[in-house]
Amino acid sequence: SREWHLVARPHGWPEAEDFALREAAVAAPAEGRILVRNKYFSVDPYMRGRMNDVKSYTPPFKLDHPMDGGAVGEVIASNAEGFAVGDHVLHGLGWREIAHVPAQHAVKVDPDLAPLSAYLGVLGMTGLTAYAGLFEVASFKEGDAVFVSGAAGAVGSQVGQLAKLKGASRVIGSAGSDEKVKLLVEEYGFDAAFNYKNGPVRDQLKEAAPDGIDVYFDNVGGDHLEAAIGALNVHGRATICGMIAQYNATEPTPGPRNMALIIGKRLRLQGMLVGDHADLQPKFVQEVAGWLASGELKYQETVVEGIEKGYDAFVGLLRGENTGKMIVSLV
Numbered sequence: 001s002r003e004w005h006l007v008a009r010p011h012g013w014p015e016a017e018d019f020a021l022r023e024a025a026v027a028a029p030a031e032g033r034i035l036v037r038n039k040y041f042s043v044d045p046y047m048r049g050r051m052n053d054v055k056s057y058t059p060p061f062k063l064d065h066p067m068d069g070g071a072v073g074e075v076i077a078s079n080a081e082g083f084a085v086g087d088h089v090l091h092g093l094g095w096r097e098i099a100h101v102p103a104q105h106a107v108k109v110d111p112d113l114a115p116l117s118a119y120l121g122v123l124g125m126t127g128l129t130a131y132a133g134l135f136e137v138a139s140f141k142e143g144d145a146v147f148v149s150g151a152a153g154a155v156g157s158q159v160g161q162l163a164k165l166k167g168a169s170r171v172i173g174s175a176g177s178d179e180k181v182k183l184l185v186e187e188y189g190f191d192a193a194f195n196y197k198n199g200p201v202r203d204q205l206k207e208a209a210p211d212g213i214d215v216y217f218d219n220v221g222g223d224h225l226e227a228a229i230g231a232l233n234v235h236g237r238a239t240i241c242g243m244i245a246q247y248n249a250t251e252p253t254p255g256p257r258n259m260a261l262i263i264g265k266r267l268r269l270q271g272m273l274v275g276d277h278a279d280l281q282p283k284f285v286q287e288v289a290g291w292l293a294s295g296e297l298k299y300q301e302t303v304v305e306g307i308e309k310g311y312d313a314f315v316g317l318l319r320g321e322n323t324g325k326m327i328v329s330l331v
């Protein structure tokens, strides 16, 4: 079975030489474990942070060890109660063809309820991030005007649509291509959207949100955050979910220059980690599955075929080659 190892810590943008696809022996499952043939695995922006040797909320990847992350697959051997050959499971040992998974870290998923890949995206980690980040962390309420960056990505496209479904007065998104901007307005029902590469975020946001915004969902940081602080109304709230614009930076990046506005406008900027919101999972799945079934919530995935494309998929994600969730398919 093949698996991706990190072999050197990237400095700046990850390079192909920092990774290796290696062959590993497959053992029968030990007591309490299952053997899973992965069908899809997730590549996510947070993995870039795990490639650095720094203390963070998740431990760094070990050099010359398989990387890990979200995956779904089929049980091919079981030595654990409650799991049988043929079951489909979501687990945390991605980046490999066959995973030797402790059963307590596997969750059964139903391939008849949703396509398996959806459990990595719209019904999975990124979906819950959008749901919790908007409704709980940002204390979204009906009538709010919402701005989301990274809006054509997995989290962002769901944030914008959830806000519309729950009665936002206006939803604005930013993304990195004119094609993505078109998708936001025409497919996902955003009221306005702009390409951040076409001009200063501050000016484009002002035009898209002439009455300001009440909620900012930050996936990007940098100029986007500064512009949002400028556009937030009194008692506005921001969910600080991600800062992808700086994940490959080799020097500390400058912060927003307008932080003093937080005082007079009594803004609340709140960081989040999706792992803190597991209690919302049942409500999230129930509500989102309903909107998917009714067609009120749409999603896209960018599926890259073949384990040998794992590195390309990951770097492609950082470059914006994805629309919606970026997934590697092994089927």
Ligand code: NDP
Pocket: 044, 045, 046, 125, 126, 129, 150, 151, 152, 153, 154, 155, 156, 174, 175, 176, 177, 180, 196, 219, 220, 240, 241, 242, 243, 244, 245, 246, 272, 273, 274, 275, 317, 318, 319, 320, 321, 322, 323, 324, 325, 326
């Ligand atoms: P996406 O599907 O949004 O993919 C990443 C996107 O980021 C790319 O498609 C690209 O789109 C955009 N991007 C890349 N570089 C830049 C840049 N310099 N400026 C602006 N946009 C850029 O990924 P996810 O939905 O998985 O994640 C979105 C964000 O949420 C990330 O910041 C991630 O770290 C964060 N996150 C945080 C979690 C938490 O618990 N706090 C959990 C999950 C995700 P474009 O073409 O528009 O540039």
